Amino acid sequence: MKQNESALVCLSGGQDSTTCLYWALKHFTHVEAVCFSYGQKHALEVEVARRIAEKAGVAFSLLDLSLLGQMTHNALTDASVVMDKEKQADALPNTFVPGRNMLFLTLAAVKAYEKGIRNLVTGVSQTDFSGYPDCRDTFIRSLNVSLNLAMESQFVIHTPLMWLDKEQEWELADELGVFDIVRNETLTCYNGVMADGCGECPACKLRRAGLERYLSRRNR
Amino acid sequence: MKQNESALVCLSGGQDSTTCLYWALKHFTHVEAVCFSYGQKHALEVEVARRIAEKAGVAFSLLDLSLLGQMTHNALTDASVVMDKEKQADALPNTFVPGRNMLFLTLAAVKAYEKGIRNLVTGVSQTDFSGYPDCRDTFIRSLNVSLNLAMESQFVIHTPLMWLDKEQEWELADELGVFDIVRNETLTCYNGVMADGCGECPACKLRRAGLERYLSRRNR
Numbered sequence: 001m002k003q004n005e006s007a008l009v010c011l012s013g014g015q016d017s018t019t020c021l022y023w024a025l026k027h028f029t030h031v032e033a034v035c036f037s038y039g040q041k042h043a044l045e046v047e048v049a050r051r052i053a054e055k056a057g058v059a060f061s062l063l064d065l066s067l068l069g070q071m072t073h074n075a076l077t078d079a080s081v082v083m084d085k086e087k088q089a090d091a092l093p094n095t096f097v098p099g100r101n102m103l104f105l106t107l108a109a110v111k112a113y114e115k116g117i118r119n120l121v122t123g124v125s126q127t128d129f130s131g132y133p134d135c136r137d138t139f140i141r142s143l144n145v146s147l148n149l150a151m152e153s154q155f156v157i158h159t160p161l162m163w164l165d166k167e168q169e170w171e172l173a174d175e176l177g178v179f180d181i182v183r184n185e186t187l188t189c190y191n192g193v194m195a196d197g198c199g200e201c202p203a204c205k206l207r208r209a210g211l212e213r214y215l216s217r218r219n220r
Numbered sequence: 221m222k223q224n225e226s227a228l229v230c231l232s233g234g235q236d237s238t239t240c241l242y243w244a245l246k247h248f249t250h251v252e253a254v255c256f257s258y259g260q261k262h263a264l265e266v267e268v269a270r271r272i273a274e275k276a277g278v279a280f281s282l283l284d285l286s287l288l289g290q291m292t293h294n295a296l297t298d299a300s301v302v303m304d305k306e307k308q309a310d311a312l313p314n315t316f317v318p319g320r321n322m323l324f325l326t327l328a329a330v331k332a333y334e335k336g337i338r339n340l341v342t343g344v345s346q347t348d349f350s351g352y353p354d355c356r357d358t359f360i361r362s363l364n365v366s367l368n369l370a371m372e373s374q375f376v377i378h379t380p381l382m383w384l385d386k387e388q389e390w391e392l393a394d395e396l397g398v399f400d401i402v403r404n405e406t407l408t409c410y411n412g413v414m415a416d417g418c419g420e421c422p423a424c425k426l427r428r429a430g431l432e433r434y435l436s437r438r439n440r
Binding site (some may be wrong): 063064065067068071072073092098099101102103106107109110111113114133134136138139142143145146147149150151152 | 283284285287288291292293312318319321322323326327329330331333334353354356358359362363365366367369370371372
């Protein structure tokens with residue numbers, strides 16, 4: 001059932017947020033997308049997100065949070081930091097950008113407040129959370145309460161991927177009829193390589209393993 | 221007792237945050253200040269904050285959140301919006317900037333994270349909260365939890381003014397030995413007039429009423 005309401009999707013141009021965009025289009029009558037530039041090394045991300053929104057026929061806005069890149073030091077924003085190939089035990093991965101999801105969702109909520117939009121959609125997932133604390137369900141629920149208190153509002157944060165693993169995410173994209181779009185036109189790779197990516201970085205490994213599991217099940 | 225810890229104070233150059241800065245200097249061995257530009261009409265605020273930090277001998281950093289001014293429409297950031305003289309019943313005042321305190325404290329927390337600082341200090345007050353939902357105690361506590369979950373950290377947000385009215389705030393400034401600094405060198409006025417201000421805007425009225433009550437008690 002499609003709700004006669006508006007939703008704002010945080011869109012980065014990767015597999016997760018693109019799947020969420022199409023999930024939102026199925027569930028809400030009006031959908032918009034918001035994307036953030038924050039000094040990420042791969043500015044291509046933003047262009048990919050813009051193309052995806054255009055193809056999906058939704059309004060796209062870009063918010064400049066380059067301040068975040070200036071304030072933090074990590075492998076996604078700082079060319080001098082070399083990415084961990086594997087996650088270190090008992091440590092946050094050095095691709096963690098502190099406060100990133102909190103700032104993205106808070107700015108998305110400010111935008112939604114100004115436009116009278118109640119629903120926010122984000123592609124975070126606890127199942128494959130890669131060690132990022134701000135992808136976990138408890139954080140998102142706490143943030144939802146904080147946003148509602150801050151703006152005396154009734155935002156609802158939707159996280160359609162929260163409890164799916166990457167294999168199930170591919171299945172969801174397929175059900176939504178956008179398997180090919182998600183496979184070929186998104187950018188998930190930390191090294192900025194489109195679609196199936198570099199195959200070497202943690203994001204590519206995770207994406208590919210899920211894809212292979214899903215394809216072997218689909219083709220059975 | 222002074223804690224052998226560091227604190228980061230959100231400093232706007234007004235009465236509240238200046239009092240908090242000196243409160244922090246009394247309670248922590250190392251104090252820094254962070255200020256935000258967000259497209260406020262009175263850019264003087266930032267210069268006032270910088271001078272106050274310099275006088276207090278604490279490091280000062282300015283974060284550019286002009287994005288917030290671009291995204292929102294209200295009497296503090298938009299020259300075309302005329303300020304309400306009095307708060308409307310059952311409505312947020314049109315000086316409310318949605319998400320402002322949440323963004324300020326989240327960015328302050330990111331800065332604190334990068335510098336290994338655990339304590340955050342903000343001058344919000346529920347007693348004289350002027351209708352701003354993001355000045356209330358429940359919001360700040362919820363935000364504290366959200367920040368800690370987002371960054372897997374143990375931030376402690378201090379709100380020394382939360383339950384004080386403006387009269388008690390003047391008393392606190394006096395106890396801290398900075399009554400004259402707070403009275404003469406801060407900018408609280410929505411119309412950008414230093415010290416005792418324009419006398420007409422809601423911020424001046426609130427500040428002056430408290431000052432008069434405190435002075436009549438002090439001089440008794």
